[in-house]
Amino acid sequence: MNQPLVSPSTRRKFLHQSVATVGALSAPSVFARDTIRIGYVSPRTGPFAPFAEADEYILQGVRKALANGLRIGGKTYAVEIVARDDQSREDRASNLAGELINKHGVDLMLSQGALTVVGVSQQCELAGVPSVSTMTPWQAWMFPLKSDPGKGFKHAFHFFWGIEDIGNVYTDIWSDLRTNKKVGMVWSNDVPGNAFGDPKLGLPAQFAAAGYSTVEVGRFPVGADDFSTHIQAFKRDGVEIVTGLFNPPEWATFVRQSAQMGFKPKVATVAKALLFPGGVAALGASAEGMSTEIWWTPRYPFTSSLTQQTAAQLAEGYTSATRRDWTQPIGVVHALFETGIAALRASGDPKNPEKVSEALRTLKLQTVIGQLDFANSGIKNVSKMRVVGGQWSVGQGGKPEIFITHNKTAPEIPVQRAFNLLKG
Structure with missing residues (x-):
């Protein structure tokens, strides 16, 4: 991979200092220090749209759970989720990740989808932005990114099953x-x-x-x-x-x-x-x-760490709100947000990308799809799922x-x- 012209820490420091000078005069700045911004890229349309069918329902639930902000390190942060549809296109997913990093200054990137996660993770790794992805076998994520189980990455993380x-x-x-x-x-x-x-x-x-x-x-x-x-x-x-x-x-x-x-x-x-x-x-x-x-059903005996819903309650809520049958990706996408929020909390400083990435590296979390464990999977930067x-x-x-x-x-x-x- 090509390396960025400036280091990730220098780049983000510059962005935050620039906003402190200029953004304070405008309506809330996208780089405000008291707001955590989470980017989310998924295939809402196109051939992979079934994997993101429940996105709107899940986002509503997550935003409701975070309505009063996140208390981290003695400070309460507002949380904004900026979601984008990559239309099941690899090039668009990569470009959207760049936009979310450079235009919106996201502190954490989440992504899901077989044609989404490689380009998004690559952009985040180069820019020094912590990222978590899912919905494709770990091999189909790690190997295209030119790494291996013993090497891993600095900022890119992934959970799913392997082949x-x-x-x-x-x-x-x-x-x-x-x-x-x-x-x-x-x-x-x-x-x-x-x-x-x-x-x-x-x-x-x-x-x-x-x-x-x-x-x-x-x-x-x-x-x-x-x-x-x-x-x-x-x-x-x-x-x-x-x-x-x-x-x-x-x-x-x-x-x-x-x-x-x-x-x-x-x-x-x-x-x-x-x-x-x-x-x-x-x-x-x-x-x-x-x-x-x-991957997941309402019969799974697990509970969300974010909303405290059981697997059955999450599925019932989706069916009630949409009049549609539950689908397996509901639990996985929900767990993606559980993982991101848990890492922000564990970091002690959600505006510091190195601390968020380190929190992900050692994260062990019980989610609505079961336990995720990034530290003990035997594959660097990866957690297996049940x-x-x-x-x-x-x-x-x-x-x-x-x-x-x-x-x-x-x-x-x-x-x-x-x-x-x-x-x-």
């Missing part, structure tokens, strides 16, 4: 099932798909180590509408377990073509496509028994519901019911 955690969940789901242990893999030809499907660092090696044989015929382009080549290979090789990384429309195409071609696996455990109730509902009765990883296995059921009226079926990876999260094979 290895998904592998552990999937093999936990499959371990007690009566199958031939043949896994058909279908990975998208993009950054997350290539990370999942990497022969050495991704899931293929993990599946092989667990005793599964794998079948793969190549990556598919995002937006693909023909999976017949994959399906033919799976039928020929007797595949009984299907896995992969799909967008919901792609998975719907795969399911439809599998039915047309007479391919009937016993298990379908798929990432991303089965996260959201809307995408599952579109599959109709064929969604019954499909499985995936679970993830378990679950299965969808299509109830009366076609309304899908996901149940926790496997919790070996997080025993503190209770199982709701036993796992069932797909109906042949």
Whole structure:
């Protein structure tokens, strides 16, 4: 990475001194010393919009919780959250981060989204602004930023699961099932798909180590509408377990073509496509028994450190306010704000970026998604989050519901019911 022309501390000192001279004469300055400004960048529109669907509800709740300010180091600070939509575009996310840093003088940056977090984190690292990101595997955040688990960063932090955690969940789901242990893999030809499907660092090696044989015929382009080549290979090789990384429309195409071609696996455990109730509902009765990883549900036995809401109360509040089904990112985005606020409090001086970053480096926090621990994950600047296995059921009226079926990876999260094979 290129280094800034001036040091982060010099740059921020200059900004604050300039505002003290000029900004005092204008309506409240964006760099006022008694106001903490938090930048937030997410994909409110564009193809990744489902991950930010609950943003407005979450922001309302966070702003309400902070309405009376934050008491830190004997001083009460007003808190302003400046939220921006990157439209699911990497270049726009990076540019918005620059704007929030240079125009708004944010003291902390939060971001979420697979196409958002790398550019935002890079801008913050170069400018010396503490940042926390989420909603993409830690590998897909750290490695594009040219770092590694033993090196980390000065100011950029991230929490989420890693690809290895998904592998552990999937093999936990499959371990007690009566199958031939043949896994058909279908990975998208993009950054997350290539990370999942990497022969050495991704899931293929993990599946092989667990005793599964794998079948793969190549990556598919995002937006693909023909999976017949994959399906033919799976039928020929007797595949009984299907896995992969799909967008919901792609998975719907795969399911439809599998039915047309007479391919009937016993298990379908798929990432991303089965996260959201809307995408599952579109599959109709064929969604019954499909499985995936679970990041968060109202059944999680955890409470927000910021609003004191339980997971169930957070989901109920969202449904009541929006008349929409809860989605898994609700808990994760809420925990992002919990993390940021906890770090500001722990810093003792929220206007000092070095102190905020150091607070993040050692932060251990119980959140609505479970415990986050940046100090003891074994990966510098990263906290793992809890993830378990679950299965969808299509109830009366076609309304899908996901149940926790496997919790070996997080025993503190209770199982709701036993796992069932797909109906042949």
